Amino acid sequence: MIQYFAAVFMAVLYGWTFYNLPIVATGLRRAKKKAKVFHEEAHRGSLPFVSVIVPAKNEGSVIGRCLESLMKTDYPKNKFEVVVVEDGSIDDTVLICEEFEKNYPSLVRVIKNPVSNGKPSALNYALNFVKGEVVGVFDADNVPASDCLVKAVKHFDEESVGAVQGRQCCLNKEENMLTKFVSYENALWYESYLRGKDALGLFVAITGSCYFVRKDVLLEVGGWDGSSLSEDMELAANLTNHGYKVRYAHEVCSWQENPASVKGFFNQRVRWFRGCMEVAVQYGKLMKKPSWMKLDAEVTLMGSFIIASGLMGYFLALISSFVPLALDSVFATAVSSFLITATLVLVGVGMICVSKPHNFKSILWVPFIYLYWMLQTFIAAYALFQLVFRRPRNWIRTTKTGKQTEMVLA
Numbered sequence: 001m002i003q004y005f006a007a008v009f010m011a012v013l014y015g016w017t018f019y020n021l022p023i024v025a026t027g028l029r030r031a032k033k034k035a036k037v038f039h040e041e042a043h044r045g046s047l048p049f050v051s052v053i054v055p056a057k058n059e060g061s062v063i064g065r066c067l068e069s070l071m072k073t074d075y076p077k078n079k080f081e082v083v084v085v086e087d088g089s090i091d092d093t094v095l096i097c098e099e100f101e102k103n104y105p106s107l108v109r110v111i112k113n114p115v116s117n118g119k120p121s122a123l124n125y126a127l128n129f130v131k132g133e134v135v136g137v138f139d140a141d142n143v144p145a146s147d148c149l150v151k152a153v154k155h156f157d158e159e160s161v162g163a164v165q166g167r168q169c170c171l172n173k174e175e176n177m178l179t180k181f182v183s184y185e186n187a188l189w190y191e192s193y194l195r196g197k198d199a200l201g202l203f204v205a206i207t208g209s210c211y212f213v214r215k216d217v218l219l220e221v222g223g224w225d226g227s228s229l230s231e232d233m234e235l236a237a238n239l240t241n242h243g244y245k246v247r248y249a250h251e252v253c254s255w256q257e258n259p260a261s262v263k264g265f266f267n268q269r270v271r272w273f274r275g276c277m278e279v280a281v282q283y284g285k286l287m288k289k290p291s292w293m294k295l296d297a298e299v300t301l302m303g304s305f306i307i308a309s310g311l312m313g314y315f316l317a318l319i320s321s322f323v324p325l326a327l328d329s330v331f332a333t334a335v336s337s338f339l340i341t342a343t344l345v346l347v348g349v350g351m352i353c354v355s356k357p358h359n360f361k362s363i364l365w366v367p368f369i370y371l372y373w374m375l376q377t378f379i380a381a382y383a384l385f386q387l388v389f390r391r392p393r394n395w396i397r398t399t400k401t402g403k404q405t406e407m408v409l410a
Contacts, residue, residue, distance in 0.1 A: 013310070016299065019299060025196070026195075026196040047150065049131065050075065050136055052083065052135075053136070056087065057087040059140035060092040062401075063140045064096045065141075066139075067100045071100070073150075083111060087122045124224050130215065132215060134212050136210075142256050143171065148166065158247075162217040162244025163236070164248075165194065165206050165207060165211045166211060167252060168186060168254055169183075170255065172257050172404060174405040178259065178260060179258045204245075204246040221235070228278065229271050231275075233301070234275075234279045237286070238283075240297050257401070257402070267396045268398045269380075270382060274304075277308075279301055280298075280301035280304065284298070304384075308377065308383065
């Protein structure tokens with residue numbers, strides 16, 4: 001029985017890894033190419049009205065920085081608005097937002113969600129007040145680049161595009177070891193994985209902030225799932241189910257604050273992993289009308305389960321020390337060595353590519369990144385435990401301090 005389980009586990013893990021390696025390699029190859037020059041003046045005559053939603057609860061330390069950056073955007077001032085949906089703050093968030101509303105009455109509106117029930121609930125409430133053709137979402141700790149909006153809307157020239165996901169960079173990379181790890185992970189996620197998926201015409205996930213959706217499409221799919229712990233991934237799956245594409249736009253940049261404490265990181269990732277697992281179960285229906293993109297969506301959504309199953313790998317390795325497993329040890333060792341080597345090589349190349357300027361010393365972080373991923377295996381396993389045993393589903397917001405160690409270029 002143990003041998004059979006081990007064989008199935010290895011087949012699933014190796015299959016999932018082999019499937020994703022070409023995607024990452026494609027993303028890295030695209031990242032090394034020079035970006036096409038975007039002539040924004042050619043688009044200004046037909047720019048759509050954009051409504052930016054900023055959900056905020058107890059964000060007094062960061063909300064002012066976010067709104068200030070949005071006020072400095074070079075998007076025509078008569079073609080965008082910022083709607084802050086206040087969700088039951090007990091700090092000075094409301095006062096700061098109302099000050100911006102007073103100073104920029106034609107650009108900023110502050111609304112108060114009557115029922116504080118998490119981010120997706122706040123977004124759905126704000127949707128009743130926006131008037132834009134395109135709806136953008138930024139978390140309160142974000143600092144969008146001044147050309148963020150004008151570069152995002154150009155992707156909607158293609159009718160099949162329902163949403164656009166921008167790239168999020170780290171504001172506090174040098175705060176401590178954890179923020180550095182998370183910043184490298186994010187850079188690899190956006191510039192290799194999402195870029196590779198976009199280049200191959202596959203499923204692109206929405207990552208919670210710095211993304212844009214057509215308002216009519218958003219209404220068509222029913223907005224955000226108010227009960228979801230991962231409303232961004234659920235929206236991406238819902239759009240795919242309705243036949244729309246999500247594009248990744250690497251040139252659409254915004255900076256955000258990463259968790260600086262182990263507790264904050266743990267709570268954030270548990271919510272992410274459990275939310276993605278629930279979306280994977282919910283959208284098993286994608287394969288009723290199969291397509292390559294829907295198949296890729298299913299593989300992507302199953303990623304949280306695969307990461308959690310990595311914990312089983314450690315147990316199998318422990319068991320094999322006492323109980324001989326009837327597997328071809330030579331074949332298993334060869335495949336494992338190849339996968340680990342190929343993955344580490346790609347990660348190393350990716351870290352060099354995403355460093356600006358390119359820094360070959362970045363590859364020295366690879367062993368530590370591997371240990372960091374092992375930590376995430378335990379967190380994903382805990383999220384799976386919560387899901388299986390139906391533990392209470394609580395939306396725990398990630399506390400932001402406003403600390404900034406990186407220089408943000410407009």
